[in-house]
Amino acid sequence: MQLTPLPAFNDNYLWLWHNSTHAVVVDPGDGEVVMQALARLQLHLDAILVTHHHADHTGGVNLLREATQAVVYGPAGENIPGPYVALTGGDTFDWQGQRIEVIDVPGHTAGHIAYFAPGKGDAPVLFCGDTLFSGGCGRLFEGTPAQMLTSLKKLAALPTQTRVYCTHEYTLHNINFALGLEPNNQALMNRHQSTIAQRNQLLPSLPSTIGLELATNPFLRGHSLEIQASLGLKNASELEVFSIARNMRNHY
Ligand SMILES: [Zn+2]
Numbered sequence: 001m002q003l004t005p006l007p008a009f010n011d012n013y014l015w016l017w018h019n020s021t022h023a024v025v026v027d028p029g030d031g032e033v034v035m036q037a038l039a040r041l042q043l044h045l046d047a048i049l050v051t052h053h054h055a056d057h058t059g060g061v062n063l064l065r066e067a068t069q070a071v072v073y074g075p076a077g078e079n080i081p082g083p084y085v086a087l088t089g090g091d092t093f094d095w096q097g098q099r100i101e102v103i104d105v106p107g108h109t110a111g112h113i114a115y116f117a118p119g120k121g122d123a124p125v126l127f128c129g130d131t132l133f134s135g136g137c138g139r140l141f142e143g144t145p146a147q148m149l150t151s152l153k154k155l156a157a158l159p160t161q162t163r164v165y166c167t168h169e170y171t172l173h174n175i176n177f178a179l180g181l182e183p184n185n186q187a188l189m190n191r192h193q194s195t196i197a198q199r200n201q202l203l204p205s206l207p208s209t210i211g212l213e214l215a216t217n218p219f220l221r222g223h224s225l226e227i228q229a230s231l232g233l234k235n236a237s238e239l240e241v242f243s244i245a246r247n248m249r250n251h252y
């Protein structure tokens with residue numbers, strides 16, 4: 001299986017997961033971009049996976065369904081262009097011999113779901129929409145800090161080699177913010193350098209891995225004494241650290 005990023009809008013990636021003949025697309029905000037890629041790569045679109053209802057993740061769903069008859073999967077708790085297979089955490093389905101598991105991850109939106117494939121011969125794959133970002137996390141539009149932290153912890157518990165395919169190119173900005181909280185984190189400094197090198201070559205900074213996120217993402221590192229000190233906290237709960245850091249990031 002291959003993963004091909006299709007850039008769209010300012011900073012979205014529509015992920016095309018495919019073999020040499022069949023594909024799945026995740027969060028197709030722009031249907032034309034996907035149609036062009038399917039034609040170029042000569043792929044048949046079997047399914048569309050939607051993580052949440054925002055327009056930059058769903059805008060191309062109707063066009064693609066009509067053009068390809070792809071099956072649409074999406075969160076049961078949100079308003080997705082139908083008809084679609086409504087999913088909640090714990091649901092599973094199969095595609096091209098891959099098992100795909102649904103994880104409930106409310107916070108960015110109220111019904112946000114993620115898709116996890118344990119992988120068959122490859123490292124596991126996670127499509128997490130706007131929940132866990134590379135070096136950061138999504139804004140809390142519809143959920144509480146406690147909900148988002150619980151969601152992030154579910155993703156953080158996945159195998160460390162899991163490849164993380166989120167949907168926006170926010171890594172460098174996230175890492176600059178993270179360095180302000182944890183300037184002595186060596187893994188974070190290394191990641192800063194490698195991300196700058198990738199972006200200078202106009203390469204995507206994705207995928208990340210769960211292991212890399214555990215080492216560098218401040219929203220998974222509420223236990224870090226350096227982060228706590230940077231926020232003027234001591235012996236604070238992870239939720240307290242998360243809430244303050246998320247709020248700071250809104251204004252960064
Ligand atoms: Zn969103």
Ligand SMILES: [Zn+2]
Nearest residue numbers: 054056130167
């Ligand atoms: Zn988005």
